[in-house]
Each structure stands twice: as structure tokens, then as C-alpha cells.
Amino acid sequence: MTSAEIIEIEQKYLAPTYSRPPIVLDRGAGVYLYDMEGKRYLDFIGGIAVNSLGHAVPEILGAIAQQSAKLMHVSNLYHTAPHALLAKLLVDNAFPARVFFCNSGSESIEAALKFSRRWANSVGGEAKHEIVSFEHSFHGRTYGAISVTAQPKYHEGFKPMLPGTAYLPFNDADALDAAISEARTAAVVIEPVQGEGGIHPAQADFLRRLRQLCDERKVSLIFDEIQSGLCRTGKLFAYQHFGIEPDVMTLAKPLGGGLPIGTVLMKPHIAETLNPGLHGSTFGANPVACHVALSVLTKMIDERIADRAAASGEILKTKLRHLQNQFPDIKAVRGLGLLVGVEFEDKVEGIVAACRDRGMLIGSAGEKVLRLAPPLVIDPSHIDEAVGILGDTLADRKA
Ligand SMILES: Cc1ncc(COP(=O)(O)O)c(C=O)c1O
Secondary structure, three states: OOOOHHHHHHHHHHHOOOOOOOEEEEEEOOEEEEOOOOOOEEEHHHHHHOOOOOEOOOHHHHHHHHHHHHHOOOOOOOOOOHHHHHHHHHHHOOOOOOEEOOOHHHHHHHHHHHHHHHHHHHHHHHOEEEEEEOOOOOOOHHHHHHHHOOOOHHOOOOOOOOOOOEEEEOOOOOHHHHHHHOOOOEEEEEOOOEOOOOOOOOHHHHHHHHHHHHHHHEEEEEEEEOOOOOOOOOOOHHHHHHOOOOEEEEEOOHHOOOOOEEEEEEHHHHHHHOOOOOOOOOOOOOOHHHHHHHHHHHHHHHHHHHHHHHHHHHHHHHHHHHHHHHHEEEEEEEEEEOEEEEEOOOOOOOHHHHHHOEEEEOEEOOOOEEEEEEOOOOOHHHHHHHHHHHHHHHHHHOO
């Protein structure tokens, strides 16, 4: 079959919820992807911050083969080893917590909201149910997750949203005090680095004040580390940059090495309010997804992938700032580790398409920001290649 035929079938049979470029990706190896015509692309979006170890990673392929031949699914009605070992490794490397497994980022946000409300209910009754989130946030597409996603475009046509949500300006410590109430607020949910909203890192003082208020007013602090977690920002978890811990942390994207998995870590005082039957998922804690996640996390820790991401992120940002000197329509270069945004004066969709034509895949975060989230295993030659392609693209536009 040709790529044109595949695209025709997609257009006829798939729900029109995505607009895709006219290429059909066929295989990946390391930090490169190849389309059906054999054209090579440098992957600087990594399946939206998922393929952190690259494509066709031998350890991941081995883990899939090993576990899928042994046991693929039994449901959460039974004990199995992979989810137990994965939960232990996560907790050993994060904070004292209990772990719940599901299948996606949005599902982990739903679970985090439910668990936080359950605990808040136990300490403050039903009045203590409000959830605070931040402007330009993105937490996913299910109803709870879009309700705490403070971007009106995601709500259009789907209202009403979940009641009891409040949106505050991001990085504005002065706005926290009036909005967080011991009587009414159950939880605050925040991305330590806002991804979809334009790649905005939180300020340390702001997060520390938030932690202090949540402690004083008995509010569950949820860190959405679905995009920022697992080495992306140069630490295993982004909260580790700020000297504070959340009460609840959500993880997803890179954990399964490309297989779907979502995770919630919650402090013991929240876990104590749960009991069997309260929440669940048929596929959550899937043995193959968990065994693969165990191999991903082990490799990340053993090979110090966070340090690599920190070093590569600095090189990438320095080179992008050189580009900014040549092209004044670049307004800002920002980010943490290898979650990098390049903000332009105008819409970036043309730049994304032109880079693709030149053999590099990148994303956007909002209309005017390029999102670079490459595999964390890139080396300096890949950074040179990426910045070269972007520079040539921008020079072409100017000519
Ligand atoms: C910070 C953040 N939270 C939640 C989600 C939703 O995750 P999923 O698409 O796996 O449901 C995303 C996805 O982009 C995200 O970046």
C-alpha cells in the first residue's frame, strides 16, 4: 500500500480529531524516524515527550517480548510481580507513597483528583471539595482533566465543566492566599513546567509559597509530572529542582517507553482514605506495560539519563539563543532540561511544516511556541543537526 492510500483510508474512517501532515511514519531507530518512502526525520518531539530513550530500544523490545510471552493480562483481581516491583522502584526514587496504575495521563489526573477529594472529604466534609489550577495549564482531555485545564479553547462545546474549580494566574504568589481556603479547597493541581501552555517553568519561590499554604490549610498539592517527570527536565522528577515534595504526583508519557501507562503516587495519609472497590481500571497495572516501565525506569536511573538531559538542554538552549541573535522574530527561548520552548512573534505552524520537509519533526505548544522534546539520549551532533535545520528554515522564510 502507498502512503497516499493509507491517508485516504484514515481520512475516511478515523474520527476527525487530529490534523496530520501528509506523511506516513513507518519505523524508528534511535533518534530517527522513517516514513513509508524511506525519508528520514530527526525526531525532536519524541511522540510528545514519550520516546525518551529513543526508538527500537533493545531493552524495551526485550522486556516486551519477555513479559508478553509469559503473561499479558489478568486484571487487578490478582497479584502479579511487574506492578509490585515498578511501584517499589518509583517510591524508592521519589517520596514515601502508595501507587495507583492506570493507562494514560488524563486517567492519572482523574484518579489524583478523586483521591485528593476523598482525603479532603475525610478531613473537612463535602464543603472541602474545590480544586485550584492555573491559567494556561494542560491536564488532559477527560472531564475532570479538562475542567482543571484552565484554557477556554478546551472547554468550548463541552460545557458545563466539573463544578468547584478555580483558576489562578501562574507564578503569581500573591494570588494564592485569597484563593486557597482550609474550609473549601481540596486540592491544587500544577505542572512544575507548563507544557502545552507554552513551556513555562514555575518559579521556585512561587512553588515554595504554594507548598507552605497547602500545608497550613490542609490542601492536597498535586504535581502533574506527566510531561515534566522521568528525567525530561534534568532531574528524575521536576519537583526535585525546587526543594519541595508534592502530596500527589501523576506520571505517564515516557514511563511505558511508548506503551500506555499512567501512574499516581500519593502520600500515605491520602492512601489511608482509600479501600478496595473505591477506584479501579481493567487494564491498569497491565503486566507488559509495567514490566516495560520497570526496564525504562531502571535504564534511566542506571545510565543517569537525567544528567544527560540537563547537559543537552543547556547546549540546546545556548545554540537556540545564538539563533535568536540572528532572527529577531524569536521572542524567547526557555525551558528546563530537554523541555524547550521557542516563542515567535507569529504562528509557528509554517515553521513546523518547513522543518518537517527538511527532515526534522518538532511540535508546538500553543500557536506561537515551538515545542522541542527530543529523546533524552540525543548527543551534541543531533543538537547541531536540529539547530541547523531550524536556522535554514528561518533563513529561507526571511529570503
Ligand atoms: C502535563 C500533562 N498532563 C496531562 C496530559 C494528558 O495526558 P494523556 O494525553 O496521556 O491523557 C498531558 C498530555 O499532553 C500533559 O502534557
